[in-house]
Amino acid sequence: MTQQFLDEAKDELQKSLVKKGHPFRYFTLATVGLDKMARLRTVVLRKITQDLKLIFYTDRRSKKIIHITENSKVSLLFYHPKLMLQLKIEGKARIVSDEDVLKTYWNGIQPNSRKDYITQQAPGSSLKSPDTVEYLNEGNHFCIVEIEPFKIEYLKLKRPNHLRVRFSKDDDKWDGEFLVP
Numbered sequence: 001m002t003q004q005f006l007d008e009a010k011d012e013l014q015k016s017l018v019k020k021g022h023p024f025r026y027f028t029l030a031t032v033g034l035d036k037m038a039r040l041r042t043v044v045l046r047k048i049t050q051d052l053k054l055i056f057y058t059d060r061r062s063k064k065i066i067h068i069t070e071n072s073k074v075s076l077l078f079y080h081p082k083l084m085l086q087l088k089i090e091g092k093a094r095i096v097s098d099e100d101v102l103k104t105y106w107n108g109i110q111p112n113s114r115k116d117y118i119t120q121q122a123p124g125s126s127l128k129s130p131d132t133v134e135y136l137n138e139g140n141h142f143c144i145v146e147i148e149p150f151k152i153e154y155l156k157l158k159r160p161n162h163l164r165v166r167f168s169k170d171d172d173k174w175d176g177e178f179l180v181p
């Protein structure tokens with residue numbers, strides 16, 4: 001009975017990759033490192049695999065990568081205002097290290113967008129002025145992160161009743177249960 005809501009969630013996530021302006025294209029990623037302080041930021045959803053792994057790109061030197069190395073458990077938040085649909089996803093993040101995979105993805109990035117991964121100084125370093133960012137002539141700090149969800153919470157605000165469903169992954173199978181919204 002809950003399967004249709006998981007299908008809808010998957011469907012909207014997939015749509016965001018092809019439909020311009022879809023709000024699921026961006027999500028909030030939360031990490032908690034050894035300092036036990038939750039840190040949030042917006043990232044771009046780049047890909048979803050058939051088994052629902054979610055992929056985003058970043059700079060290997062960024063704080064989120066330090067956090068993920070310290071604690072691979074992450075939370076993701078998606079919100080679709082028109083549908084009043086919120087997805088909260090919990091999962092395990094993995095930093096993709098396969099050089100061939102990295103190269104393939106890197107080759108698919110527009111030259112102008114590559115600048116995000118080739119600053120000489122690490123992201124978050126202080127700058128005298130925003131115009132003084134220097135870029136590498138060779139090499140990059142491009143990094144791919146893949147998140148494997150183990151919990152998905154679907155919440156839709158609607159009349160007469162809101163709808164809240166929790167999906168948990170057990171032995172590669174998703175089980176869903178309705179919750180009080």
Ligand SMILES: Cc1cc2nc3c(=O)[nH]c(=O)nc-3n(C[C@H](O)[C@H](O)[C@H](O)COP(=O)(O)O)c2cc1C
Pocket residue numbers: 026039040041042043044045056057058059062063064065123124
């Ligand atoms: C619309 C938008 C999209 C963004 N997409 C990404 C992204 O895909 N990857 C990324 O690393 N940072 C992205 N950022 C920047 C992050 O939100 C964040 O500021 C940065 O990665 C540093 O985060 P950290 O220090 O916690 O690692 C984006 C920011 C905005 C406003």
